[in-house]
Amino acid sequence: MSEKTDLPRLEARLRDLARGPARRMVALAGPPGAGKSHVTEALLREVPGAALLPMDGYHLDDGLLSARGDLARKGAPQTFDLDGFAAMLERLARDDGRTVLVPAFDRDLEISRAAAREIPPQARLILAEGNYLLLDRPGWRDLAPHFALTVMLQVARPVLEARLTARWRALPADQARAKVMQNDLPNVDLVLGASRAADLILPNG
Numbered sequence: 001m002s003e004k005t006d007l008p009r010l011e012a013r014l015r016d017l018a019r020g021p022a023r024r025m026v027a028l029a030g031p032p033g034a035g036k037s038h039v040t041e042a043l044l045r046e047v048p049g050a051a052l053l054p055m056d057g058y059h060l061d062d063g064l065l066s067a068r069g070d071l072a073r074k075g076a077p078q079t080f081d082l083d084g085f086a087a088m089l090e091r092l093a094r095d096d097g098r099t100v101l102v103p104a105f106d107r108d109l110e111i112s113r114a115a116a117r118e119i120p121p122q123a124r125l126i127l128a129e130g131n132y133l134l135l136d137r138p139g140w141r142d143l144a145p146h147f148a149l150t151v152m153l154q155v156a157r158p159v160l161e162a163r164l165t166a167r168w169r170a171l172p173a174d175q176a177r178a179k180v181m182q183n184d185l186p187n188v189d190l191v192l193g194a195s196r197a198a199d200l201i202l203p204n205g
Contacts, residue, residue: 018049018125023095025126027133030153031191033163051123055130057103134195152198
């Protein structure tokens with residue numbers, strides 16, 4: 001059964017995990033607009049020995065999505081390199097004393113940039129952050145054994161809709177509305193309705 005927490009208690013829990021000799025991995029999940037990036041940044045500041053593995057670094061390229069007919073659904077589960085992400089979790093779990101370079105998503109350019117983040121060998125806690133880390137679907141559920149702890153951000157759906165609408169405010173109103181209604185909110189509903197229960201629930205409204 002999931003337990004509710006807050007940011008200070010979560011930070012304390014993660015500091016405890018980061019003190020051990022073994023490398024541990026934590027999943028920080030939540031729907032689009034839940035504030036995962038902001039929470040992760042706060043955790044990285046407050047938890048010594050923590051490093052980030054962003055799931056968004058595994059977005060498929062727009063050219064490939066266009067060829068597949070999936071460009072309008074960018075951000076849906078099928079538009080990520082799940083196998084590549086899983087392989088990176090396995091590589092980090094080996095904890096072989098080597099620096100690991102991981103990709104990150106550039107929101108300004110709307111592309112994933114290879115080798116954009118560095119995870120040093122001394123990192124004892126890996127924060128894996130992304131929408132679908134707890135998705136109870138084939139492939140995604142296979143990520144579960146990697147995580148020593150799972151956290152789901154909890155935000156009311158109307159708040160998510162407002163945040164996502166604001167995200168596209170630079171676009172013409174009809175395009176922004178289409179992005180929210182035809183892509184963002186279906187992804188929100190998938191995360192809310194098809195994710196496994198997390199160990200911890202973090203309200204972030």
